[in-house]
Amino acid sequence: MIKINNLNFSYGNGFNLNIEKLNIKAGEFVSIIGPNGSGKSTLLKILSGILKNFNGEILIKNKNIKNFNYKELAKTISIVPQEFNTIFKYDVESIISTSRVPYSKTFSFFETMEDKKIIEEAMKKTDTIKYKNKFFSNLSGGEKQRVMIARALAQKTKILFLDEFTSHLDPGHAQSLMNIVKENTQNGHTVVAVFHDINLASIYSKRLIIMLKGNVVCDGSPIDVITQENIKDIYNLDGSIIKHPKYNVPQIVFN
Numbered sequence: 052m053i054k055i056n057n058l059n060f061s062y063g064n065g066f067n068l069n070i071e072k073l074n075i076k077a078g079e080f081v082s083i084i085g086p087n088g089s090g091k092s093t094l095l096k097i098l099s100g101i102l103k104n105f106n107g108e109i110l111i112k113n114k115n116i117k118n119f120n121y122k123e124l125a126k127t128i129s130i131v132p133q134e135f136n137t138i139f140k141y142d143v144e145s146i147i148s149t150s151r152v153p154y155s156k157t158f159s160f161f162e163t164m165e166d167k168k169i170i171e172e173a174m175k176k177t178d179t180i181k182y183k184n185k186f187f188s189n190l191s192g193g194e195k196q197r198v199m200i201a202r203a204l205a206q207k208t209k210i211l212f213l214d215e216f217t218s219h220l221d222p223g224h225a226q227s228l229m230n231i232v233k234e235n236t237q238n239g240h241t242v243v244a245v246f247h248d249i250n251l252a253s254i255y256s257k258r259l260i261i262m263l264k265g266n267v268v269c270d271g272s273p274i275d276v277i278t279q280e281n282i283k284d285i286y287n288l289d290g291s292i293i294k295h296p297k298y299n300v301p302q303i304v305f306n
């Protein structure tokens with residue numbers, strides 16, 4: 052579904068991202084973890100077509116990302132970015148409805164009955180329907196995050212990129228949205244999610260990637276990746292690793 056070959060990117064300020072080879076299959080739920088500034092968001096921005104000035108090759112469904120037009124890319128990939136605070140001065144429903152623009156057959160956008168149904172379903176799933184007439188800018192951080200997730204879900208893409216999408220969510224909403232995202236992968240959707248919550252990543256993803264200084268330094272199952280050595284060396288974290296009582300996957304507790 053996603054193939055990276057010899058990827059190299061630089062902002063021109065000393066930070067370099069280098070990934071020789073990385074393949075992500077359809078239906079995978081891959082979590083990317085790593086310390087601040089290691090290049091996780093940069094990678095998602097490159098993979099979603101936001102940052103275009105890179106060397107190397109990115110294939111999405113075997114087609115070079117540089118050969119996608121705007122509509123085609125927007126029908127293939129959706130992203131929940133890490134920051135979205137100042138972007139929108141509209142009501143929630145209007146913001147979510149922008150996700151349907153790529154599907155519009157006319158030059159101006161008129162919602163079809165199907166669009167309306169998809170938007171409503173996304174609002175119900177994310178528990179945002181109660182805010183539909185509120186201004187986005189007047190919502191709390193977690194409420195905004197749920198609206199952005201609704202917008203990505205309503206975009207109905209086969210690939211979903213999530214950048215710390217649970218960071219503002221209360222535990223109940225975090226769990227229910229993780230379950231929704233996981234459900235999507237069972238329908239063949241591909242999810243690549245950046246997390247600082249390693250425990251959540253360990254429960255929900257069969258594959259974890261650690262980034263450090265612009266490189267992929269670990270790629271494997273939670274049990275292979277979340278090791279005592281890695282948490283000390285990569286995060287400089289004084290923690291212990293215990294087993295999740297239900298799923299048997301590693302979980303980190305602070306010492």
Ligand SMILES: Nc1ncnc2c1ncn2[C@@H]1O[C@H](COP(=O)(O)OP(=O)(O)OP(=O)(O)O)[C@@H](O)[C@H]1O
Binds near residue numbers: 064066088090133
């Ligand atoms: N627009 C930009 N212009 C210049 N440098 C940038 C820009 N965005 C990010 N950087 C730098 O690139 C590096 C990687 O940033 P990135 O946001 O990808 O890291 P991250 O792993 O997602 O970090 P975090 O966990 O803190 O969100 C950092 O050193 C950052 O300062």
